[in-house]
Amino acid sequence: MTTSHEHAVLDVCARIGRILLESGAETPRIEETVEIIGRTAGVAISCYVTLTAVFVSLTNQPETQLTKTKLGAFNLQKVDDINQLSREFSAGQVSFDDIVTRVAAIDQHVIDFNWPTKILGAGLVSVAPMLVFIADWSDLGLAFFIGIAGYLTAQLVGRKATATPYAKEVAGGFVIALLAWGLVASGVGHHAENMIVSAVMPLVPGVALTNSMREIMAGHMISGTVRALDALLIAAAIGGGVVLATTLLHLCGMI
Amino acid sequence: MTYLIQFIISFASTVGFGIITNIPRRALPTAGLTGGTAWTCYIFVQHLHANVFLANMTAAIIIGLLGNWFAIRKRVPVNMIYIPSLVSLVPGGTIYLAMKNFSLGHYANAQAGVITTVTIAVALAVGFVLAEVIVRQIKQHLRSRQQDSLAR
Numbered sequence: 001m002t003t004s005h006e007h008a009v010l011d012v013c014a015r016i017g018r019i020l021l022e023s024g025a026e027t028p029r030i031e032e033t034v035e036i037i038g039r040t041a042g043v044a045i046s047c048y049v050t051l052t053a054v055f056v057s058l059t060n061q062p063e064t065q066l067t068k069t070k071l072g073a074f075n076l077q078k079v080d081d082i083n084q085l086s087r088e089f090s091a092g093q094v095s096f097d098d099i100v101t102r103v104a105a106i107d108q109h110v111i112d113f114n115w116p117t118k119i120l121g122a123g124l125v126s127v128a129p130m131l132v133f134i135a136d137w138s139d140l141g142l143a144f145f146i147g148i149a150g151y152l153t154a155q156l157v158g159r160k161a162t163a164t165p166y167a168k169e170v171a172g173g174f175v176i177a178l179l180a181w182g183l184v185a186s187g188v189g190h191h192a193e194n195m196i197v198s199a200v201m202p203l204v205p206g207v208a209l210t211n212s213m214r215e216i217m218a219g220h221m222i223s224g225t226v227r228a229l230d231a232l233l234i235a236a237a238i239g240g241g242v243v244l245a246t247t248l249l250h251l252c253g254m255i
Numbered sequence: 256m257t258y259l260i261q262f263i264i265s266f267a268s269t270v271g272f273g274i275i276t277n278i279p280r281r282a283l284p285t286a287g288l289t290g291g292t293a294w295t296c297y298i299f300v301q302h303l304h305a306n307v308f309l310a311n312m313t314a315a316i317i318i319g320l321l322g323n324w325f326a327i328r329k330r331v332p333v334n335m336i337y338i339p340s341l342v343s344l345v346p347g348g349t350i351y352l353a354m355k356n357f358s359l360g361h362y363a364n365a366q367a368g369v370i371t372t373v374t375i376a377v378a379l380a381v382g383f384v385l386a387e388v389i390v391r392q393i394k395q396h397l398r399s400r401q402q403d404s405l406a407r
Contacts, residue, residue: 206347
């Protein structure tokens, strides 16, 4: 028979697992953190994470909690907050009741950079070091602004069209290609291809791909494979958006 | 001079990605430093020996070592430094080009792109594993020395 304390631990652990997963933490770390919190609370639990679900189970009893999740964007501040919390809990600085309220607080609200800073960040990412000394400096400068436009479009569409999968990546790629080819047609830019590759940098799933490979190597085959597949689809969506814009411009005789 | 420009651009890139992914403020400068150093090493190795695997692996080892060190000093999870630092190295542009080639019907180019992507991703992952092994050895060494001094 499970006690109410065990129930509460199971509940909060499932919540922590979901927050960590949706904020972009890697699966081995999530399982470790959740199990440590359970052990510190005096309940032996096992946690298993695939990218679409978190399973938290009492080790020697039949009770299991299953939470379905969606793949989210990176929000590493949340991961850090939970980590901090778990560290304080293990050190005995906070009680279990505090954990429950603080996890709820982290879930609802977290400090974030303001929009101008984020826009600047997206612009900085859009000047890819890979293209320095390959592309013209003027093209890279333009990519700074095109990348911002693409990032903002993706964020906006991602907020509006939550039901359509990969809509935000398609929209981002579309806007980027439209702007790049437009600038070339108006004589400001030189090489649209270089500008596009540089400007899609904030959108492409390169980090997700590398993390998926690290997960696979760490033995987390399922979540690694799922992450790689998702990354592949995101890249395909961006490519699709770019090709769509290019084809449209071709049809209109712009390029 | 070339290396300096590369360092500055990749530093900016790393900090920018750190902002987008909302990493803790205290990790931002150190992540930039890690990312910049790793990218400069990547360029250096590529100039010495034009090998994608070797260059990426070296860069990942640098990120792993510096990242762990800074993570301990700044008291942040090491992933907070890994993720932004990777942004310049990671095969995001390559996979995008490969998928674009697929949708245009250029299958040979697309296949080459996918294979390059996997190669880079594996190289980075192997680099991280190597770095973790080194870090674990150092930590064990430090711990045993600490215990020795306590025993005395």
